[in-house]
Amino acid sequence: MRKLASGVRLEFIEPLMPTLVEKPPEGDGWSHEVKFDGYRSQIIRDAGGVRIFTRRGLDWTSKYRDLAKAAAGLETEGAIIDGEIIVLNDAGLSDFGELRKAITRRQHDLYFVAFDLLHLNGHDLRDMACEERREILSSMIEPGGRIQFSEALPGDAASIFHLVDKAGLEGMVSKRRDSKYRSGPSTNWLKAKCYTIDEYELLGVEREAGKPAFALMAERGTGRYVGSAFITLNREMRERLWQRVQERVGAAPRGMKRTAPQWVKPGLIGRVKHLRRGRPSSCLAAGFPGRGLAMPIRRKAVDAGIFDPAELALLGRGSGSPQAPAASALFVAGGNLVFVGGEGCKDLCLLGLRNLEVVQGPPEFRCDLIELCGRDPQVPVGLFKTERRRAGLGGDELEGATGNVADPQRAHELEAGQPAKVLGVPFPQLWVLGLLADYGVFHDCIAKVVHHRCDGEHASQPLVKTFLRRGLLGLRLRVVCSQYGRRCGGYRQPCDDASSCERGRNSRFHLWVPSS
DNA sequence: TTCAGTGCTCTAAGTTTGTA
DNA sequence: TACAAACTTAGAGCACTGAA
Incomplete structure (x- = not known):
């Protein structure tokens, strides 16, 4: 543990970035937490007061006035706390969409969920085991305030993941209990996300050399544009898709503002795996407000398998998440x-x-x-x-x-x-x-x-x-x-x-x- | 004062570029 | 040649800056 002289002004530490995995890791060596949907942030408390930084190190203290005030109440001379700033929706889940509004209009709705402690009272804790850092952090935070401790969820990873999915949460983060904190991408923290798979109609594709290929997708039935999805098919499927697109070249849909190098005639269906926004039920229900082209697919989609309906029927594919375990x-x-x-x-x-x-x-x-x-x-x-x-x-x-x-x-x-x-x-x-x-x-x-x-x-x-x-x-x-x-x-x-x-x-x- | 433009947050993966 | 890093894309809403 490195000791710094007291009164030293602490500096922003580039955060550890977890690696995305399909499934959370099993075993006693891992602890699991809920993944919150908000802004990754870092609270720094030192002789100079409290500052709150974004993931990239921008000082957003002025935007998080209430949280800064709350952090000033922490009983410590100096600390660097890694966490996430979130807003809860009516269902009690972190709501990314409401976060921006809350930052400017509803400061009282902001919470800082602390999940790691990098520095405390002149000591650099990054070489300590994750479990020990979190234990110290847990003891520092008074429950019930604007700053909350992200509790670990003991139990087997698969079962936690299943219930996280059921609860409509974004996913979970698993941390190696004995790991040190290292800035940047790391496999000591693994995040597993809950996805929803839905079927949409293919409107067109964007394909340019040097850029990711996108599929522009529309709601089935209404043909209303809902967003674009990364095309992550294997080479064979990808070639098949381009062939289908060439065979079905069409005109741009009426009223479509977005441009695509290639529009296609209706009839091609794609399966899109996308993250949720809030609860699964609200994703689609709230995803199509009556003001134009809403985007239910908040983040980039993957697994955009493109089929025509007949082929889809033959394959027996339906929408929805993978089958959950019986219990x-x-x-x-x-x-x-x-x-x-x-x-x-x-x-x-x-x-x-x-x-x-x-x-x-x-x-x-x-x-x-x-x-x-x-x-x-x-x-x-x-x-x-x-x-x-x-x-x-x-x-x-x-x-x-x-x-x-x-x-x-x-x-x-x-x-x-x-x-x-x-x-x-x-x-x-x-x-x-x-x-x-x-x-x-x-x-x-x-x-x-x-x-x-x-x-x-x-x-x-x-x-x-x-x-x-x-x-x-x-x-x-x-x-x-x-x-x-x-x-x-x-x-x-x-x-x-x-x-x-x-x-x-x-x-x-x-x-x-x-x-x- | 109004408007336009820019920057910022979140995310993931393909492609390109740079380095070892 | 292999690997890593940077860039790119989408969307929303807001703050900030500069120009008209």
Whole structure:
């Protein structure tokens, strides 16, 4: 570790750039984080104050006034923090499209998600192991503020990736735990992205020597131009495409402003693999606003296989993402629990880690519940404790919660008369909770676990509301309510399934032991 | 004061150019 | 000859600068 003299003005460090991979790496040597969709940035705090730099080293402190103010509150003499500046949308996901507007108009909506610490109090930390750097960083950041720590998601990479995909996130970043920080491209950090594959009609192609070849694509049916895509076919397919284009030379579509060296007659269909913008459902729905040629393909597309419809039918190709595994798992809350998403996405269960092997039995997961396996009541308690500790957002009291009827001698988490700190969720966990809410299991299941620890009939409701409100920093409650409103006409009763609820009340927890 | 032009952010991969 | 780096492309929205 190199030590610099105190009072030295720290300088921008070129960020480490992760390598794009198809699948995240497996193994214990890697830690995994959510990939946020925002601006890569670097906060520098030294004797000269706080500065915030862009990925290329431009000083954008003046654009990030609120974040600079927040960074000034960090308890350190000097630090260089690597992270991403993001804005959350109504769904609680980072929204790149809203970021530019927020920078100029909604400073209060900006967040800095910190994921690495390069320098601290005169010490250059770049030669330390990634895991150690992040541990120090984690201890520096108070939860619940404008600067958030990007929590690692322990668990197996494939399962995390599956749920990241399901949650509508952009992707995930895997970091070698023992790696040093080195500027520029590196394979110590790997990013795996979630793509959507859709079919579009080919309008024309741009092909010039020395430049990438593009396919201009239109919405099928309407023929409306939606954007261009990189053509990444192999040599054989590429030649086949050029041949097809030559055979179907056509005129430019009416009203088309863009120019293409070669327009083609309608009838050629291309499959375009593109990144999402927000949630998958909103990608297309919001991707065609009524003001001309919108661009649902935010970034360059790849895998633009071009076929005519007949050939497409023969090949039996359809749109959509690759088939998801029948069931998968994700560890949350300090590794105590695992959420298991079964086939159809409606069945989410909460299991102890040691029961992970039963994940492969989708037929058993038809209960649409989050259940506790292992008969250890401390497990769900651990979940809430962990989230509370991480969030650290004081202020609100949880009404209605009373003593623990199951164990009257033991202090209850939500003891009556004892102001309980509000539960909150650090960013990386938000989408897990959002996912649960979207599947309609949040209130019924997590709340149910809490409910059975209380003697108040509706004690869980304010808890969940508060949990949501705080977890999404003012955004989530409104959205979740409207979602429930649409689906269920308001909040559901604590349990839809009365018998299930009664069983739970009597037994304190729903117990489900998988048959071996 | 208005308008036009430029620069900035994000992204990926083919092509060209430069270096070892 | 092989590899690495730079350049190119698209889109949106905003800030900034300079000219009219």
